Amino acid sequence: MDTIIGIDIGFGFTKATDGKSFQVFKSIYGEAIDFQFKESLLNSDTQQDEHLQIDIEGTSYFVGELAERQSSNRHFTLDQTQFIASSTKILALAAISRFMNSGKQSFKIVVGLPIGHYREYKSELTTMLRQSHHITATDSKGERKELLIGINDVKVIPQPIGSVMDRLLNDAGKCAEQRFAQEKIGVIDIGFRTSDYTISDKARYSERGSLTTQNGISKAFETIANKLKDSCGVNVELYRLFDAIETGSIKIRGKGFDLRKITQLAFQQLAANIASDANRLWSDDWDMDAIMITGGGGSILASHLQPLLEGVIIPIEQDLDYRLHNVRGYLKYGCNIWQKPAPDTTTETTSEE
Ligand SMILES: Nc1ncnc2c1ncn2[C@@H]1O[C@H](COP(=O)(O)OP(=O)(O)OP(=O)(O)O)[C@@H](O)[C@H]1O
Ligand SMILES: [Mg+2]
Known part of the structure; x- marks a missing residue:
């Protein structure tokens, strides 16, 4: 098999x-x-x-x-x-x-x-x-x-539909939480490079209400890298900032820099931009039941975003690294469509309208 x-x-x-x-x-x-x-x-x-x-x-x-x-x-x-x-x-x-x-x-x-x-x-x-x-x-x-x-x-x-599938289906690919099959849910997936917005309406992907922007976590990394360039003249490649931002400091040519304050400012600014894109994009979707935040960047920005978004936020389950919710949803979806001879019809709907 x-x-x-x-x-x-x-x-x-x-x-x-x-x-x-x-x-x-x-x-x-x-x-x-x-x-x-x-x-x-x-x-x-x-x-x-x-x-x-x-x-x-x-x-x-x-x-x-x-x-x-x-x-x-x-x-x-x-x-x-x-x-x-x-x-x-x-x-x-x-x-x-x-x-x-x-x-x-x-x-x-x-x-x-x-x-x-x-x-x-x-x-x-x-x-x-x-x-x-x-x-x-x-x-x-x-x-x-x-x-x-x-x-x-x-x-x-x-991509972001994976996080909806993750909540909708259980490990065997069967419907677990009915609300995700019935409600209209906005999803914000914050990644390294992009933020993806989409709507799952009764587990159906709607192209209207969907958008990809360049406001990923790397935007905040760029702000921090620019600040470092100003202070010490070195261009730090973005992917080399992961650990430094996590620990709150970086050593360049032997000299330590405290990154905590600039990091908080950069994240707050990025969250404000992401929230205002969502509020604008979904301004006519007042019938949306709830908003889900996902993606690795979601774990970092969720607390900044929550007060800025217009709508009810579904807390992401804390059982897993935020980066993995989409992919776990893909697997469940695969089980739904391929594993059983007669798949559950509620979820054969991920294809576009
Ligand atoms: N344990 C972790 N290790 C590394 N990064 C993490 C971790 N937890 C959260 N992050 C954040 O997750 C971000 C990456 O998230 P994710 O894997 O969802 O992005 P991506 O899917 O690769 O990017 P994109 O959606 O733009 O293509 C990183 O920028 C980092 O800030
Ligand atoms: Mg992603």
């Missing part, structure tokens, strides 16, 4: 699950460096589980944190068109390779696209993924394994 996998490829992180475990790695890849050189570097500072290396069509790639550390030639693109064309396949296959327990396995996958690109790239993405992929995975000891990944079916859904 085919293994069902949910994959959420964000600009910040690639998230995937088969229902047993989650894979999360930064959405970065780069050319793998030559073996001898690599071995001497990796033995010292890379743990086995972080080593994600695959060969696709004759090119060897490091993926995720490994690429960030070791590849000289990194692809970390914030341009959406380029992102979908060049990166999706590499990131998706790297994620799938982690769930394989034999050299040959077949899958059905549910994958999300940003709202703004859903219609345009849905079929391109399906065609790109729905085929047999021969890849080679290399572990940290340099051992290579041939893998045959057969993708027999692909379902593409608008």
